[in-house]
Amino acid sequence: MSQNEKQNTDTFLDGQLLAKMAQGGAAQLHSNAEEVNKLNVFPVPDGDTGDNMRMTIESGIAALENSTSNNLAEVMEKLSHGMLLGARGNSGVILSQFFAGVAKGLSSYSKADAAAVGNALSLGVTQAYTSVMTPTEGTILTVAREAVEYAVARVTPDSTVRTLFSDLVKEMYASLQRTPEILAVLKEAGVVDSGGAGLFYIMDGFYRVLNGDEIAEIPAVEMTKKPVLDLSAFGPDSEMTYGYCTELLLQLQSSKVDVDAFDHTVITEFLEQIGDSIVAFKTGSIVKLHVHTLTPDRVLGFCHQFGEFLTVKIENMSVQHNENEELRQENGRAQRKKYGIVSVATGDGISEIFRELGVDAIVEGGQTQNPSTNDFINAFGRVNAEHIFVFPNNGNIIMAAKQAAEIYKDASIHVVESKNLGAGYVALSAMDPDAESEQVLLDGFNAAIETVSTGYVSPSIRDAEINGVQIRNGDFIGFVGKEMLVAAPDKSAAVGALAERMLADGRYMMTVFYGKDSDADERAALESYMQATHPEVEAYFLDGGQDIYPFILVVE
């Protein structure tokens, strides 16, 4: 490397360098994700912040694949767009919004010096703050803000991008260590803020690249679950009845069409003649397409006149289990309904129960596997309705749902702020397909949420004292929201004690979701306990099949 080039690398941030730094950030977080997961306020094995942030930045990296541009603004825009779509969990959404703000700040730079990058980082902080309804200090927000303020204040005409990131990372670490002083729950649990830690690892990776450190290769990550294939389902004499599930990303090409003016309904109209279950939308210059058809060759041929394919997936639906399921559901809703429902659910039992309650599309995920913004967008695409109500059923998923609602344009999306399974379950019972207006339904859902309290039983993964409850590693703990209520060495004792606490003050109904980790004896014990001690309570016992929590109690 010549002196001149070295100077250049140090002074200016360009597209290729940013791409490398992002790789470094992702790699650094990847190596430390498990540690970030463990920074969990409750001693429950459900921490996911590390995974959420890792998957969010990896989605940004995936968007940079095959990009050879050295234009900073272009690369930053791709990175940030990929992160927006891939954002999971509240920390992932905040991270993606931080990068979106930075991208705005750099949108007119083909390369940028320390001052410009510093300004862009400040914009990132502002956008991260505005993405949260009520910003909480002592979190990723504080860590980002304090570090950026510190680094920007130290920018001089002699600063380089490397010195900027050196200051940034140094202060970010210090700020992270201060989070327990600001947020009592962190102090009580003896941890630093997990989102802040995730951001630190990413920025640390950025800095390491600038510093010339070796960065580890990121192991290839499977971003989406592989569907179950049963190849024996289609043989030499099979008849093609289901057709092919055909999905593609089409990059519109200026050489073929007027990219900005292109209206994708041209494609939709064509597809209607040769297929069904059509979902198509255009984001920027890319058209995303999903169709079930007997003639995928015609789909490709038709679309090819407008651009080139980024990805193409064609699967025979006779061998593709998930798609058959989807097809079966889709056949039932050819007509555009007034109201549709998308709900997050985890566990076969819970998904089935939610479907019975009228949910049109399930977004897989929950406590340990938060769905991404893009997972929501895909689910919206599977629901043919004027208004779509979204039930995130987890406080850490609400932001990704809202981010998806912002991006999606083909229906009016209403995110119901259901923060747990019980809230979603009870609110869904207020669904009325004949409701006068979406507002009436929203009011009903929100009123229903208010009446519910949801308690979780889980094994503890460490000793702790929370809310004055003494917990030993391996105990079963029972908590409602952020309130730790009971701990006991015995699972049945814990669930009984939790039920007692929750049934105070005249509650009259309890629904229990049995998880994978509760056996028949424990279930029977709970049922007879309820009958013996609370015959006045209407109790329902459902097989939820959820992980982690052997029992979830929903009390109304």
Add this chain to the structure above:
Amino acid sequence: MSYVILTDSACDLSPEVLSSFGVAIKSLTFRFTDSDKEYSNDEMPVSEFYEQMRQKRVARTAAVNTEIFCEFFASYLKEGNDVLYLGFSSGLSNTYNAARLAAEQLAAEYPERKILTVDTLCASAGQGLLVKLAVDRKNAGKTIEEVAAYVADTRLHICHWFTVDDLDYLKRGGRVSPLVAMAGNLLGIKPVLHVDNEGHLIKVGTARGRRGSLLSIAQKYDELAIDPAAGTVYISHADCRADAELLAKMLKDRHGVEVEIITDVGTVIGAHSGPGTLALFFLGKER
């Protein structure tokens, strides 16, 4: 001129109450689908009837036919009485229509007698409540025409709010659409229904849990009752007396009102709505 008020067994009033009112009834009949034996209302105790239903025996009801009404009415006409028949909702049964045809047939035979029929558009103790109000007017010296007019004017103020344990019974009897039944039959979700201005059963909403459905019904009372503290209130129940008393207590706690009659949902209504049906009836601003 003296007249009698007559009704049918869908009014769910006990023989004692009916006799204190001086009102006679004709009974709709039922049979179980696995047998040919036809029962009238009083031939099987309601507790046994609901036990049979819980054992999955399916009951079907039959309307009173024109011939029986002819005999029934004629027995009073012969003695020189005029007849005012207040019939079970035409939206739920052909019974009223049979009575109307009987009245037309008898008009030629008894030209000097008045035979008036009014479709109450009511069911169960809602019909019973309307009969009671009519009897009050009659006892106050109102003429048959005045009472008939009163019933016609008042019937759409008789509120019927009820819940059932299992919507499948109503679905099986064709009283609600399968779609409505499906949406209201999930675990822990209880339907809230009423009888609309055409005398049909309508599912209005759902509530969480049995207690939630009782609360919804009490809220309807809060919202609609004309005289919430002192109006006449009837409750009928299909083998769930404790819930009926709980609902009565809710109303008393809220308004100080004493429920006048808590009665059984008889076999005619019960065959369609099933054990666990709980219904509240009162005079309201509208149904």
